[in-house]
Amino acid sequence: MSLDTYRLYQNVVAAGTLYTPAMTTEVCETLGRATVPREVTPGLRPVMEIAAVPEDLINWSASRRQRIEDPLEVLTDQYVKDHRHPPGECGRHGLGWWTAQETRPAKKKPKPLAQLLAWWRASAILRFGQQLIETLLDRCRAEGAAIRARVDPTVDVTLAAVDVAAVVFTVREKFSRRHILAEARRHLLETLRGREFSRGLGDYIARRALLRYSRRHTVTQPGREAPAADRMTYTPTFRCRTGGGSPPPKARRHGSPAAASGPVSPALPCRTRSATPASEPTPLPPTRRRPRPSPRPPITATSRARRRPLPTPSTTPAGPPP
Incomplete structure (x- = not known):
């Protein structure tokens, strides 16, 4: 459901x-x-990330975002060429949704959490070295304590x-x-x-x-439910x-x-x-809102006859018909 x-x-x-x-x-x-703010897209609001985590490690783990951003940049440039202005909020969301649908990978077979954590740790050690991964938690705690001491x-x-x-x-x-x-x-x-x-x-x-x-x-509106x-x-x-x-x-x-x-x-x-x-x-x-004026009634033959001016009386006295 x-x-x-x-x-x-x-x-x-x-x-x-x-x-x-x-x-x-x-x-x-x-x-x-x-947490500390990190700028992901220039000109837009920053994203809050865990302090002391290297940016290279964040980008490496966000592989899905990278697969979306590369085609999205191409679509955005094409949009600017066609419309001669950058896309607005609705346009950016539409381009992002379209890119996400086009780059969506096939569903994988689910694996146990312990297996996924072991695979992530081994991959991170091969990419960034064992010393960085082993001391990452202690560095984050030290940086977090310093930030908490400064923040009200x-x-x-x-x-x-x-x-x-x-x-x-x-x-x-x-x-x-x-x-x-x-x-x-x-x-x-x-x-x-x-x-x-x-x-x-x-x-x-x-x-x-x-x-x-x-x-x-x-x-x-009067007569309607709020x-x-x-x-x-x-x-x-x-x-x-x-x-x-x-x-x-x-x-x-x-x-x-x-x-x-x-x-x-x-x-x-x-x-x-x-x-x-x-x-x-x-x-x-x-x-x-100012009330709208009521529409004027349509002009018909009867209303036109009523608006017709009366004939001017003649100065010659009326006599019997010849």
């Missing part, structure tokens, strides 16, 4: 950002490690809501709750560097960002600007939070730390 619905497909990114922090946090807390374990929920809203507003003009929630979970993973956080903290930051810095765009909360769309209440005061370039608006690093207007709240969630902010009223 499999779940394959349109709503599940819409929330696949938010579900992925729920799994990745949970898995990364459990590994870091159990083994005493920490508390989270500024006020500033986190501002950062999350700024990144999402830079990428999207209209968005849903799932986009805010996914970015809030990414923010926690990048800020805490693998530390454990309270359950539901990402939902609270997302709710705070929606209530304080966005306005509901979906308007319920849509579900995950089906509503929102628009920002402030604009993100770069340092020069001009809007971020279109090429950097898709997936790159660096465009939101400039000042934000209007004035934002100061940095305050709170151990417990603050009181619920007052939601902003939804935007109201």
Whole structure:
């Protein structure tokens, strides 16, 4: 049995950002490690990786990604030649899905986990040497301890809501709750560097960002049922600007939070730390659309006769007919 619905497909990114922090946090807390950002694609958001793991080892283990990236680069260049501009967010996802389907290898016979681990260890030793593989765990623990000593374990929920809203507003003009929630979970993973956080903290930051810095765009029509909360769309209440005061370039608006690093207007709240969630902010009223004018009735023979002007009375007195 499999779940394959349109709503599940819409929330696949938010579900992925729920799994990745949970898995990364459990590994870091159990083994005493920490995470660091690593740039995979220039211009896009970095990916959080385990600290002290060599990049060559990461690329060697990500063979599937390499098989996808090589044909994807060729397709992207062809797209730029045909359309004279780089692909947007939807275009990149479409090209990536097409490349993944074309390069998908045939299914292999499943093997026991112990056999797979032994094969991976032997292959890594042959490629990078026994000393690197044997001391990898100790190096990761030492680097993780140094990072944990520098990183503050508390989270500024006020500033986190501002950062999350700024990144999402830079990428999207209209968005849903799932986009805010996914970015809030990414923010926690990048800020805490693998530390454990309270359950539901990402939902609270997302709710705070929606209530304080966005306005509901979906308007319920009279006589119709209100849509579900995950089906509503929102628009920002402030604009993100770069340092020069001009809007971020279109090429950097898709997936790159660096465009939101400039000042934000209007004035934002100061940095305050709170151990417990603050009181619920007052939601902003939804935007109201101007009512459409009623259509004019069609012109018929009767209405045309009614609009015909009356004849002008004659000055000659009327007499009997000849």
